Amino acid sequence: MPNPVEPQALAERPLDELVACHECDLLMSKPTLRTDEKAHCPRCGYELFAHRHNVVNRSLALVLTALLLYVPANFLPIMQLHLLGQSSDDTVWSGVVGLYNAGMQSVALVVFLCSMAIPLLKLLCQLAVLLSIRLGVGRSHGLFFYRIYHHLRDWGMLEVYLMGVLVAIVKLADMAELSLGLGIVCFISLLLVQVWLEVVMSPHQIWAALSGEDVHAGD
Template sequence: MPNPADPEALAQLPLSELVACHECDLLMRKATLRNDEKALCPRCGYELYAHRHNLVSRSLALVLAALLLYIPANFLPIMQLHLLGQTSDDTVWSGVLGLYNSEMRGIAVVVFLCSMAIPLLKLLCQLAVLLSIRLDFGRSYGLLIYRIYHHLREWGMLEVYFMGVLVAIVKLADMAQLSIGLGLFCFISLLLVQVWLEVVMAPHQIWQALSGEDIHAGD
């Protein structure tokens, strides 16, 4: 746990040795962490930062897994609808096309961006950042890409789309015969991998690594 210390003593320290709590704004001296340790604010208990073991290797594995899941999650059938002798396969992409062809083009664009384009762009940004750290090449571009990634985080809404799919399944269950497709399992897997990636890819370590500091991120 970081030491808040005396305000006069803190004023003598360089900014690189200080950290402020995002919740209560307490300024304190930055603590050195070992693998898998977390720094908590002594005032409010907020997690300030963490040191993940094998951060780059684990994050790269998760990013590649998410990219492999991306295509089947968006283009394989999420569910199959049987109604009045007709059968239709519904995918994320077919949902976007359906909205577009129904003259709801603005909604179609938003769904496409939030459920397909931005999640893919986020994964590609994470991949580029991790490769710049692993290969020790182009870290200045890595900093720019990581800033872009943080601006995109709020726009990737896979969990919102997933809740919409669940609502649709519940409402249609009494009206027609439904079969769950492989695409839904891939979509859920993609969502879980991205959540896991957010946990593993500690921002504090990534910023330090992109700044050229030796944080043993690849240990």
């Protein structure tokens, strides 16, 4: 567990030896972690960072899996709706187009950005960051893409979209005959892979690797 820094000792310590808790702002000396160790804040218990093994290769595998799932998740039917003798296949993309054609262009734009464009941009930024570390080229571009990724993190809202789909399924279940499509399986898988990726891709190791520090990110 890291040690809190006495105020009078602050001025003598190099900044890269200090770390602040994201939750309670306690300033501590930065601990040196071995593989699979975690550092917690001694005051509030927040996990400051974890040192994971083989971060880059595992993250790359997850990013590529997420990119493969992205196309079927957005373009395969999430559900089939049968009502009054008519049936329709609903995909994420057809939802965006339907909103646009119904005169709700601004809603269509928000759904398109939060459910399709930003999640894809996030994945492409992560891919660029990981490739720049893996191949040892373009670290400055990697830093740029990783900054963009952190700005985009709060705007990709796949889980909100999924909640909307689930509410629609519950509400429509009494009114029409519904069957779930392969798209929903891919969509949930994409969501789970992205959560897993968030856990594996330890930010302090990625920042350190992009800055050229030896943190064994590729171990």
